[in-house]
Amino acid sequence: MKIELLIKPRWIITVNATNQVLENHAIVIHQGQIIDLLPATDSQRYQAEQVVELADHALMPGLINAHTHSAMALLKGLADDLPLMEWLQEHIWPAEARWADANFVYDGTQLAIAEMIRSGTTCFNDMYFFTDASLKAVQKAGIRAALGMILIDFPTAYANDPDEYLAKGRALHDSVQDLPLITTLFAPHAPYTVSDQPLLKLHAQAQALNVPIHMHVHETAHEVMQALTEQGERPLARLNRLGVLDNHFLAVHMTQLDTSDITLLANKGVHVIHCPESNLKLASGFCPVADLLEAGVNVALGTDGSASNNDLDMLGEMRTAALIGKAVAHNANAVSATQVLRMATINGAKALNLAEVTGSLEVGKSADMIAIDLGSIEALPVYDPASHIVYCTTRDQVRSVWVAGKCLMNERKLLTLNETELKATAKAWQLKIGEFA
Structure with a gap:
């Protein structure tokens, strides 16, 4: 044959x-x-x-990076050694307000994809603005991607209100239907940035389109305490009350979980995306991976964005996940190498509804x-x-x-992206952003 x-x-x-x-x-x-x-x-x-x-x-x-913000590769190292909310509100959001546009996203996503390919990632799940620019970068590189249709309550350079975010997301979804390497999912940012009515509208659209929802949830103790103070319930409980938790929901970070939370996640079939290095760097807390796995929750692995990691290295993420998982569980048998390999491959594929396509080396995939x-x-x-x-x-x-089946890198040489051009582009952005940092 x-x-x-x-x-x-x-x-x-x-x-x-x-x-x-x-x-x-x-x-x-x-x-x-x-x-x-x-x-x-x-x-x-x-x-x-x-x-x-x-x-x-x-x-x-190929490794599956189940949560990242690829364009933030251009913000790598911009505001290190800070807690999450100070990092976001005083540094990252102001930088994005000044710089984040289609050109920023295209250049940053290309740089991120180059790093991911060189680190063994063949599929990534992205959450960022200007997804048309992300799509162009993905198509040029030939990598597989799930592109997030982002939603937040407040205006940005990308959209003015929740309805515009949703409309742009739907337009993206419609535009990729004939692209075999591209899928979409809704990406509401977090419970503290998305109110009830926009989230309910998004959930209805997600059900109509049969696409997953991908959201930061229980990332820090501050987030949980703020929700209890202002709303009288934990963020996960609110999401459950609104009816959005199911086997198409990807909950990212999840460092603040109690026994009832874990039971709820298991019963609803929610996927948890673990980002250990970002959680460590921002001192956000520890995801109880061993307990989640024991409860039958599908746990996948992500790097988060370069601005809070500061790399997109899934091999490094696997090692960190295994070591932290053992320490948190006080058990050397916990979060084994076999489990971590699955978290970085087939579990990510399951979370992204791609398990029939990728995530393992089997006939037909x-x-x-x-x-x-x-x-x-x-x-x-x-x-x-x-x-x-x-x-x-x-x-x-x-x-x-x-x-x-298409070779994107051979003997460490990228075949679909120009390394020399990418280095020059990154240095040009460094000069611009660094001048105002």
Whole structure:
């Protein structure tokens, strides 16, 4: 059979239902999909246009960054070492008010995508303004993306009121229906920035369009205490009262949870997006990941934006999630390497309603894959490649990246984006923004 691509790595980390790791196997790609996984010695049954030999490499599903603000790559390091509300209100929101427009979003999103590809991310879930500009950047790069249709109560350069935010979101949704790598979801910012009536309108539209809702929730103790003082109920309880919590709801951060909250999340099928490094840097608190997993909640992983992380490195995020998860649970068995690998791949796909398309290396799924070099001095010896990727691997070991069978990076060289141009653009923005910082 004639095919487009045959890859022969040392290991294939499938992240399938049994977390199977295949050694000395080949993966067969045709028309952007995985059509076979078989022993490398049997691969001669296929006649490939391209054969890629990857000795000492692990091939695994591309990482899914389930929560980020990509354009904020241009604000990386602008206001470090501050608590969340001071960081937002006194630094980030003023900077966005001055600079955030379509050009800012296009350039920042391109820069972020380049970093994500070089870090092994093949799909990201974005929450930001000027999504038409984000879409252009995504299409140029060839990465998979879920673009958030943002909503807040107050006016910005992007929209004047909730109705305009919703209208622009619907226009974006309609415009991407024929784009196989792009999906949409609603992205109301947070309970403290979106009031009841706009949120109810958004929920009705989300149900009509069958798209998820993605929202910061219970990010800090201050947020919860403020809601109790002003509204007499916790933000999660308010969202439940409004009827918006279900298996299409993605709750981001979730550092302030009690037992009843966890039970509610499990009963409603809510997905939790864990952003450990951003939570640490802003001293927001700790998401009880082990308790959530034990309760059956689907937990995925995100980096948050570069302005509060300060990188988009999902490999680093995995290691941090595993280590913090153990410390918070006081249990070395908690938040295992296998669980964290799933959080960074198939769990993200489930949250984004993409589990039938991506998130694992299985026949019938899109060929969204990354090759990681485990043959260097720093990586050897290798006893368990899956565990090794969580605890002993850096993004510099990501050698090649494919989305839907198309190679976006080969041997660390970006193939769809121009690194020289991106560096020049980033430096130009640094001069402009830095002058007023």
